Amino acid sequence: MSYEREKQVAIDAAIAAAKLCQEVRREIPVAMEKIDKSPVTVADYGSQALICKALNAAFPEDAIVGEEDATDLRSNAEQLQKVTHHVQSLVPDATPEQVADWIDCGNGDVGGRFWTLDPIDGTKGFLRQDQYAVAIALIEDNEVKVGVMACPALKLESGEEGALFVAVRGEGATMQAISGGTVRSLQVVAADDVENMRFVESVEASHGDQSRQNAVAKAVGFTAESRRMDSQAKYGIVASGQAALYMRLPSPKTPDYRENIWDHAAGAIVVEEAGGRVTDMHGNSLPFGMGKKMVNNQGIVVSNGTIHDTVLKALQDS
Ligand SMILES: Nc1ncnc2c1ncn2[C@@H]1O[C@H](COP(=O)(O)O)[C@@H](OP(=O)(O)O)[C@H]1O
Ligand SMILES: [Mg+2]
Ligand SMILES: [Mg+2]
Numbered sequence: 001m002s003y004e005r006e007k008q009v010a011i012d013a014a015i016a017a018a019k020l021c022q023e024v025r026r027e028i029p030v031a032m033e034k035i036d037k038s039p040v041t042v043a044d045y046g047s048q049a050l051i052c053k054a055l056n057a058a059f060p061e062d063a064i065v066g067e068e069d070a071t072d073l074r075s076n077a078e079q080l081q082k083v084t085h086h087v088q089s090l091v092p093d094a095t096p097e098q099v100a101d102w103i104d105c106g107n108g109d110v111g112g113r114f115w116t117l118d119p120i121d122g123t124k125g126f127l128r129q130d131q132y133a134v135a136i137a138l139i140e141d142n143e144v145k146v147g148v149m150a151c152p153a154l155k156l157e158s159g160e161e162g163a164l165f166v167a168v169r170g171e172g173a174t175m176q177a178i179s180g181g182t183v184r185s186l187q188v189v190a191a192d193d194v195e196n197m198r199f200v201e202s203v204e205a206s207h208g209d210q211s212r213q214n215a216v217a218k219a220v221g222f223t224a225e226s227r228r229m230d231s232q233a234k235y236g237i238v239a240s241g242q243a244a245l246y247m248r249l250p251s252p253k254t255p256d257y258r259e260n261i262w263d264h265a266a267g268a269i270v271v272e273e274a275g276g277r278v279t280d281m282h283g284n285s286l287p288f289g290m291g292k293k294m295v296n297n298q299g300i301v302v303s304n305g306t307i308h309d310t311v312l313k314a315l316q317d318s
């Protein structure tokens with residue numbers, strides 16, 4: 001089956017959401033706190049509103065599973081007004097009630113075919129003026145079929161800021177500037193490309209196990225320091241051959257943490273379609289259609305493919 005329309009709707013939604021996020025970012029965003037103490041901003045809410053509105057209009061039958069919901073916003077008129085103000089730069093006649101309803105379109109359930117979205121992945125990076133990603137993925141029969149990832153703060157080779165990664169199952173992965181222009185097809189690091197045998201990991205030490213990640217990298221023969229970067233932009237770095245490995249091992253401080261599907265779905269298909277491999281730390285494939293959290297999986301290993309088994313082995317021994 002062709003996913004041409006799904007791909008185009010997701011691209012347009014991601015670009016609109018990225019515009020809203022960049023507008024908020026220029027004004028130095030402030031964080032609100034969610035029940036789990038993690039940060040959220042008006043841009044996370046605005047981005048989810050725009051994406052859900054677009055997906056729901058184009059594919060009314062499809063469920064949407066998004067990270068955010070509007071419960072807190074509905075009881076905070078001032079913040080809801082701020083979110084609405086930003087949404088209005090792209091949808092001029094949007095009302096606060098509509099904005100809250102669009103956000104809550106993301107409260108759908110995982111099923112046979114559904115969308116998952118992370119309106120801002122790497123909110124902590126966004127707040128630091130570092131990297132973040134707007135991530136949208138279509139899941140069908142447990143597998144990601146389409147993935148679109150906008151990384152508005154990521155520099156391209158040309159020096160321009162703002163990268164858009166797109167992948168469709170069986171059709172390869174591409175990268176282009178968010179502003180448009182040449183579409184480049186992506187290829188992971190080749191086995192003999194010693195210079196790019198680097199690895200990426202999170203900036204946030206609490207989102208992984210940096211000491212174990214570094215020990216494993218050393219064991220597989222990496223000599224360069226890791227590149228630390230927020231968000232699923234790390235998948236983009238592996239897909240575009242700028243690093244051969246991304247490791248995300250369970251933090252010893254949060255051993256019961258389980259990964260959310262929206263934190264990985266879009267990035268994973270981009271890397272796979274660029275020729276790479278994505279598994280949990282035990283080598284199992286990631287079950288994107290079973291639930292919002294991947295309860296039976298821990299740790300994420302993303303590689304160019306050729307080094308994957310060596311990394312899994314080194315992990316077992318570590
Ligand atoms: N203890 C933990 N271990 C692993 N990931 C965590 C975590 N606590 C939060 N996260 C996730 O880490 C994501 C950011 O990833 P990264 O560290 O690669 O930038 C967050 O996404 P959001 O920013 O969308 O909430 C959040 O879902
Ligand atoms: Mg979050
Ligand atoms: Mg996220």
Ligand SMILES: [Mg+2]
Pocket residue numbers: 044067118119120121122123
């Ligand atoms: Mg998020």
